[in-house]
Amino acid sequence: MLKSLNPFALIAERWQPSAKFVERAALATVVMAVIIVVTGGAVRLTDSGLGCNTWPTCTPQSLTPTKAMGLHGIIEFSNRMLTDVLCVFVGVAIIAARARTPWRRGLTRLAWAQFWLVMSNAVLGGLVVLTGLNPYTVGAHFLSATALLTVAVLMWQRSREGDLPVRDLVVRPVRQLSWLLVTATGLLVVVGTVVTGAGPHAGDAHTVHRIPVNWREITQLHVDFVYIVIGLTVALWFVLRAVNGPTAARRRVVELFAVLMAQGVVGYVQYATHLPEVVVGIHMLGSCLVWIAVLRVPLALRERPDESGAAGAADIPAQEPAVPAAAR
Structure with missing residues (x-):
């Protein structure tokens, strides 16, 4: 009786999404997570961060922007409404994961984790406005969006896998190198966030507090981390070749290297041209693509095979962990 009162159980009784539908729903949340980062950047780069001067309403008297607020109010309010669209996509992913038989609890939890991250980031967005675009809250807002993107990528990966225990395809030192690469890239993103907080694009045409560090010096630190990440990427590629690692893993390392090179070109152009808004926006998109690419490497x-023994990850051949020839 209690089960029949569960709305998700009722949906599952009447609708059975295919595995492909669940996978596409998960991928859609990845795309939307990227879009929310890029559009959030557009709000800042167009000086529309305070287009709506309060939260959760746009003005103390109006939920929506008024005519007097002009284009800035429309841009800021549109970004807020895009969060509602994101919630719809996450909701579809939750329902699809829960309705699919057999029910995959881990996949459903990843979908719900996205929902709670969206809600927390909405609150952070409100704090950004209420604190007058304080750079620390702006940075936390961006990093929370990156956390959402991380969980979305993990759900997308899990939607293409089975539920049996994870089976490693390479020896432990190689896995550790891949996670070192992820850690270095995470630090690169964090330092890039500090660069944003110290840089000239504050999000509003009026005077806004910035992080009190030398913008050019922190930019150089950001570049140093770029070199570290590129070096680790190249090193991992050579290691995977030496141990005859999975073809899919080597391909993903190459994809990561290509994205890093493209992002490096964009970063150099934006620095040399004194940070034009369009180029900075492209760089923000690139940061999302770099993060997605690096997460896909250790994965x-x-x-994680399914009950039939199939690998499940769509492009990862089943094999024993590779061992260097010298160790055999």
């Missing part, structure tokens, strides 16, 4: 070094 390609293991597999």
Whole structure:
């Protein structure tokens, strides 16, 4: 009787989404997570961060922007409404994961984690406005969006896998190198966030508090981390070749290297041209693509078969962990 009162159970009784539908729903949340980062950047780069001067309403008297607020109010309010669209996509992912038979609890939890991250980031967005675009709250807002993107990528990966225990495809030192690469990239993103907080694009045409560090010096630190990440990427590629690692993993490392190179070109152009808004926006998109690419590398070094024994990860061949020839 209690089960029949569960709305998700009722949906599952009447609708059975295919595995492909669940996978596409998960991928859609990845795309929307990227879009919310880029559009959030557009709000800042157009000086529309305070287009709506309060939260959760746009003005103390109006939920929506008024005519007097002009284009800035429309841009800021549109970004807020895009969060509602994101919630719809996450909601579809939750329902699809829960309705699919057999029910995959881990996949559903990842979908719900996205919902709570969206809600927390909405509150952070409100704090950004209420604190007058304080750079620390702006940075926390961006990093929370990156956390959402991380969980979305993990759900997308899990939607293409089975539920049996994870099976490693390479030896432990190779896996550790891949996670070192992820850690270095995470630090690169954090330092890039500090660069944003110290840089000239504050999000509003009026005077806004900035992080009190030398913008050019922190930019150089950001570049140093870029070199570290590129070096680790190249090193991992050579290691995977030496141990005859999975073809899919080597391909993903190459994809990561290509994205890093493109992002490096964009970063150099934006620095040399004194940070034009359009180029900075492209760089924000690139940061999302770099993060997605680096997360996919360690995920390609293991597999999670389904009950039939199939690898499940769509492009990862089942094999024993590779061992260097010298160790055999």
